[in-house]
Amino acid sequence: MGYVKELRKLVGNRPLILPGAVVIILNEKNEILLQHRSDGGWGLPGGIMELGESMEETARREVQEETGLVVGELELMGIFSGEDYFLKVANGDELYSVTAVYATRDIKGELVIDGIESLDLQYFPLRELPKDLASGSRSYIEPYLSRLEDW
Template sequence: MSTRIDYFDDGSAPPANSLVPSVNVAVADEDSRILMIRRTDNGNWALPGGAVDLGESVAQAAVRETLEETGILCEITGLVGIFSNPRHVIHYTSNDEVRQEFSIVLTARPVRGQPTPSEESSVVTWNTAGDLDGLPMDRSMRIRIAHLLDDGGIPVIA
């Protein structure tokens, strides 16, 4: 199985050899709970998301990735920010790709569906902001979520 290793401000990180536009989606329900997945490639919790494919928009990729990973069809409602920190790299051990972070984080609301795990998500749950502190997740994901919760709707470019 492929493994994902995130490095953030780590001098032992391998050098990046790719840059792939990706999306993460902060889907919030009517109770302000946030849809989260437990990734199968590293066991960490994260917002659903993935790479933008050729021929699709960022919004289309966001809706597709959320549905694939969670079973929830969503509607995009806004922008949290763009995260492209070159000190955050992601090593995919299956093909030795090392990506520099490039993630556009969007907000969304659920339209229909039930939280359903997939090949990429072992668990899918709705979480309150207070639940998130106890979940294991990569530092860069915590930063994205902090901007979602703390920045009053003003998009960040980091």
């Protein structure tokens, strides 16, 4: 997150356009992996792009940092952006996110809860998402529910 911190020193809380990626990870039971985030609620693993990264590299790095899993093949599901993706975070920082949503079943490793960004990691049935699923994550998953069930 060094890049964003450096930008914030220059622009303060003014809105930034920040690219990032999240990953819909499905297991063999067709359940989706969600992360109980330390900043509140359940969400998809993912985060903000660092300088020099591709979107795919961002997705893989963030998943590994937040879950301990190593991601193989990724399928791009969609890109989400626009005024519906404006955020004002607790410290007053404002941003417009541009988020690449990927899906995969190709994972290796064991789940590791880092205790920093992730308080818990659980698989949920696609049609039984938690009530406190972050609105952004819900908007990334719901357009693809039927497709993911058959995927």
